[in-house]
Amino acid sequence: MATFPVHRLFAEQALLPTGWAENVAISLDRTGRIAAVEAGKAPDNGDERLSGPIVPAMANLHSHAFQRAMAGLAEVAGTGEDSFWTWREEMYRTVALVDPDDVEAIAAKLYMEMLKGGFGRVVEFHYLHHQADGTPYADPAEMSLHILKASETTGIGLTHLPVFYAHANFGGVAPNAGQRPFLHDPDRFLALLDRLAPVCAADGAELGYAIHSLRAATPDEMRAILDAAPVPGPIHIHVAEQTREVEDCLAWSGRRPVEWLLDEMPVDRRWCAIHATHMTPDETDRLAKSGAVAGLCPATEANLGDGIFPAVDFVAAGGRFGIGTDSHVATTVAEELRLLEYGQRLRDRRRNRLANGPGVSVGRSSFEAALAGGHQAAGIAKVGIEAGAGADLVVLDGTNPYIAAANGDRILDRWLFALGGDAVRDVMVAGNWTIRDGRHDREEAIDRAFARVLNKLK
Template structure:
């Protein structure tokens, strides 16, 4: 039993000080505010529940910055995707693991303590299966074990190149499966994560453009438990292509044909009409927002105000990992809404509420649901995942309570993070991961070879 005393902590009931928490097996067993510090390990600073990262492709961390040169025609998501296909052509399993470990390390240093990895890189460089179809899933699991990252692993089903059964391109050959192979992949992923503490395996049909309706139904039959994630309505071209194929917008098609409920996370959902916004909110599904990536790719701006007003739940993810910071994702979400509505403090819940706390608590609740794990709260029965801010940081000094979160999200960012605990173990001290040196050196060697 590990016994801590926290100077300050954000509990489900609100702010508290001198908070005693007992941890056993990585899980919080008791929480007591205004407790005596006697016999307890002192944790100085401001303790927040660790934030879940509900969407990432870790291998894309290695290509961050490689798609920032203007092409001969208008650049978009679709031209960025060609850069991605070229980058992944030469990735080996060792490369995938090294890049994933580096990305997870940065996530933890940046305030994320659990990850939903949307994992669609499955096959060898020529598209052939590895001897173990879940070889690359095992590498993601190994990176999580090395860094301490809490993991929800989502093997992706990707069967076609576009709506209406379009043939896959050469760039997609490392992704493609049929239902039989995908079933084996999910089973292999469960084996690969079996030794991880508290790992969850879900499923992820990549998108409506990448699966047929029949395949989607068969894949969903595999999902007896665990979360279900899907990309949807990220780009206007995707919306237009879906209408041309089915006569319906993608979110409308999904809600009309599939029993979407609280297990679902719709990634991006950028382009919603008013009917889709209300209908999606009513399902209890989570909108998986990746504001930095959506801005980087020029996707558009999510209908945040209307969705939250309808009672919708959201979480944030780092997606392409072009910048990794929990606070920066939340700030970008709020700032996008300010630009859209030409107003300030748009996503605060009520008059007088802190925008930072509204964002943080919303992302905690939605992120925990999307990952299918008991995380996101400093409370009995939850994983002991903490992000501890430095109360002496210049941007947090002389502030208290909600002003700490506002300063963290909108001013200091991850520079305010002092310690991070995952599953009852501190893996970040003074802002640095305890394996940073080794993980960074391996990543640097890997990228030097790939980009040579």
């Protein structure tokens, strides 16, 4: 990945933690972090003058990278009762056809698209560990190592979450054939974390872990992993995504999924509850007060027909949320935040649902909430354009008439509700430019490798 010798940047407008500022100079140190931010400055001769307003790069808090290759392949109607559970059969078919090199090629293409969409970091919820028949690779971390290589190739920041997966349903039901590439027992899973810890540290990636769902792990297995896991990073879990999952959980335990999780597990700021779509008002309030992040993936949730997260009530209760692209039917910050807001509007038949109050921009409110929640879920303590944070920046296209005519919060509202991914011009991650003028410097090679995989999946 080529790097660019940048020491000080100059932007006419920048979104800082304190709000929008004009004529902003940003000094970078040698580690790829921001050393100083000064507003109201005149540009120096040696500054790199940016071509549009800048905002912090977003963290994508939920990704299954291999699923980008199957986007569009599950859109043929079946009986009229199609759901997540029928979509899953196409996912199993894809899993059976890809090898580690294929997964790296898919992930590199996806991560490049994410960068172009305004994301600077991805949280990879990685459960594809073994060969199609369940046989482990000689190195049990083989698949994870290819994910790390894809992040290195593209330059995106990575929080890697190997996933524990052992069962097909609540109560320890035996897994089905399509799930064989995902499976571990607690001891082998803990050994995988031990194997990956030094590798991630050397590569600059954050390491956490995930429990796939309450369907995929027994309470004893969950507690064994939580007690012995050797990493202090974030903990993620799918929960309450579908109504059938809620019904099955009630039949198994007498409690709903989020209720059970909050009753039985030490849920706190380290945790991210992915989807949490189907909650009662009491569950919504309790999850908000736990400090955990709700991991929302509006495009995927819409594609699968999952339902609409109670975001208005959750935010009103003090809840934190971030956005992810999950199955990657969409790959941009703008599309996820737009669909999040529009889902609330369609349900409530009202406008501007996630604004922080009268006269406040919806774009600014949702962007800053997702920025904070996404980085919390990624295990990143400091975020934003301020001293000590990583130099992870998005430059919006100052030549676009919508952006050129906008100031302050209108910039975010134009980007998120009028433009989308095309508004992103340049992206910097850890002080290195990954996208310049809308392109990646390894774009042709990444596209060729991805095309090879798509032809394999036909």
